[in-house]
Amino acid sequence: MSKTNHEMDHLKLNELLKNSNIWPTEMGGWQPGVDVSFRGKSLLKDLNHLSWMSLVIYSITGKIPEPKQCELYEGIWVISTSFPDPRLWNNRIATLATNSRSTPVLGISAGIAVSEATIYGHRPLIATIDFLYDVQNKLDQGQNLSDILKALYHSTAPSYSGKGKNRSPAKIPGFGRPITPVDERRKPLLDLAKKCQYHQGKILQLAFDIEQQLKIIAPQLKMNIATLMAALCADQNMSPREFYYFVSLCFSGGILACAIDAETHHEGSFFPMPCNAIRYSGKPRRQWKNM
Amino acid sequence: MTKPEIHSDFWDEDPSPENPFTPSACYCSGYNVYDDLLPNISWVEYLYLMFMKEAPTKQQSTLLNALSVALANPGPRDNSVQAAMSAGAGGSTLASSLIAAIGVGAGNLGGAHEVAIATSCWQKFGTNLLLWQSGFNDFIKQKDGNTSRADVWLPIEHAPGFDPNGTHCAETIIQTLNYLSDISPNNHLAWLREHRTDMEKMTNSPLAMSGVAAAAFVDLGFEPSQAEMLFMLLRLPGAAAHALEQHETGWKDFPFFSDGLQVGVPNS
Structure with a gap:
């Protein structure tokens, strides 16, 4: 390898060694038993009056939103993305989870992950x-x-949103x-x-x-x-x-509602599907041949 | 009212006479799963069958099996496994440890999305070193902001399949590449073995397991999205085993980096 590559390797190795011990951050951290800093302010003293949405915006932008900004942001979440309808694709995950008696948080977190969809949601x-x-x-x-x-x-x-390999x-x-x-x-x-x-x-x-x-x-x-x-x-x-x-969390209100609802229903009662609901279009029936 | 249907070209079920919600037989690409496949098929053959809708050849099955072993445990320092262990150490649900492993191991650095991108590169550049060279340059340009519409995925920050933080190709990667090349029924792994050092010079980075895996998936005929799924799936066993170990060991013996946070210091 050339000298330049050697130098580059040396730099990479130094970075790895340095990073193995420290995480420099301006976002904040916990001082155990003392305080919590959050973007240069004390969470417990300076930010404890904030609404949840204000804190979310503060974590994103580093700025505390004006009250009417906060009202707008909260309204966007409430009006636009909080449908308690279990048929919607992301909500359905939480519904299926709690109706299968998994935990609500597992269902909700999976539902949030699923919200990164192509026909709706984050993308x-x-x-x-x-x-x-x-x-x-x-x-x-x-x-x-x-x-x-x-x-x-x-x-x-190059692709379609609704179907195909590269949506x-x-x-x-x-x-x-x-x-x-x-x-x-x-x-x-x-x-x-x-x-x-x-x-x-x-x-x-x-x-x-x-x-x-x-x-x-x-x-x-x-x-x-x-x-x-x-x-x-x-x-x-x-x-x-x-x-x-x-x-990122804007669908959580509707997803939570669906999780709660499905937990109150009888287990396994969310649109169970009979075997003949499968519309098969593959290979005909055949016998496996060992190699 | 329309009858809800699930469309599938590889799975079918016969209802039992007593209850239409209970199958009497399940079929995978035409094979009776519990009567015919269960006593006859291996796990990796079944995996291949589900994804490709046809039985693998002996060579394909051997390659997929070896790849599965190579990927099964990235080890406890790997970010995806560490995520599972972090769930274990804190006493989280076991399901969350696998969700954590998949979420973390899905990314562009050594993760499944990188494997999908690398697999796409194989489809585009094949075994043409000049095409790979210009392709790598395009990725570097993309890193500098020359991208199309914003997306949940950030543009990959390095040559796909190579470790931007590595200084030399790990012996474990070379061993994997050598063995998989020897048994592969196709030519991409062998070509990668032959041109590994050229590509490492182009990228200033050593080959990573994601790069070996992508070449193996291409040799097996998988599409990028199939490669992405399989890479996540095949790395879960190690994450699960390490998570269980930390679950029992507990948080006190799990790294917390007590003095590691430098709050108020800009990220250089």
């Missing part, structure tokens, strides 16, 4: 905020909204919805945004402009709640990654 949410920023950047560079959307809509998709969120994320094109959450969330005076933000306006253009380009794509969630948070200057952190 389209992140894609949507990224899409909105992307479109805004292109507009700032002088491009035309209709042209941007047409180019995206007519681009060859990814839709080309125009945040528009269109599985099961129904109508999004009943839209009005309540917009009402909340208005109440909090966040209804005139630049990215929210962009979302409406996109919706108008799509009526001509792809009328089947109606704005769904992901666009409103993403636009409202973008107007609060959240980056896509911060938005991801923000939504």
Whole structure:
């Protein structure tokens, strides 16, 4: 190996040795029996008055949100992502768990993990905020909204969101919805945004402009709640990654409710399926031959 | 009301006459599981059958079995196993220790997602060293932010299949690569063995187990998503055994790094 590689190896080894003993962090830590520091403040003295949502936002951004910001963020969770419906794919995990008499936390944590889905949940949410920023950047560079959307809509998709081996969120994320094109959450969330005076933000306006253009380009794509969630948070200057952190637990209210409900039902009573519910389309019956 | 159906091209069940919710027979790709396969099939043959819908050849079965042994226990220092052990040490539910192992071992650094990316690379670059070279460069560019739409996965930060923190290829990796190459019915493992040092020079990193596994999965004909699943699955035995051990040993004898936290110090 060349001298350069030797030097690189030396640096790598030094890093490994250094990191084996220390974890430098500005996030915080526990001083046993004394205090807990959290981004430079005392959790027990400086932050103990915060609501749970304020603390979540503080952990993400390092800033304590204003009361009306907090109301918006909590409202986004309550209105948009807290359906106690056990048929929804992530909620179903908690339902199946407690109805199979696993623990609620195992079901809830698995349900949260499952919320990183492609047709709903975290992946389209992140894609949507990224899409909105992307479109805004292109507009700032002088491009035309209709042209941007047409180019995206007519681009060859490497994959589909709904099925296939390489699924990814839709080309125009945040528009269109599985099961129904109508999004009943839209009005309540917009009402909340208005109440909090966040209804005139630049990215929210962009979302409406996109919706108008799509009526001509792809009328089947109606704005769904992901666009409103993403636009409202973008107007609060959240980056896509911060938005991801923000939504990471947003389904937990509905998932918890489903876990509780299914635990009260008779064990094994959640839509048991008979054997003939399996629609088989594989190889015909055959005999195994030992090698 | 439409009748809910589960569509499957590899699993079927006959209902028992007494109760339609109880099977009298289950079939995997046409084979009767409890009558025919149970006395005749090995665990890895059954795994292969479920994923590929066909029986493996003797050579494929031997390779998958050897790969399963190589992957079964990454050892207690591995992050995924440590996650399972952390659950064990704290007395958490045993299920949570496996969830922890899968969650941690799913990632881009030595984890299942890296294996899927590396498997995709094999599909794209095959046994062409020049294509691998430009492919690695693309990954470096991607690391610098040249990516498409934001996603839950961050872009991989190193050449897939190689250990960015390693200084030389571990003897255990070389032994695994050599043995798997010898028994493989296909040519990717052998090509990797032949070009390992070239690729290590390109990436400034030694080959990792994720890279060996990806080549083995390609030699077995698995798709990236199948490789990702199998890599998670095959590494669980070690995580489970280590978690049980720490569960019994308890938290006092598990590393806590009491003096390790440097609060208020920026991450350099």
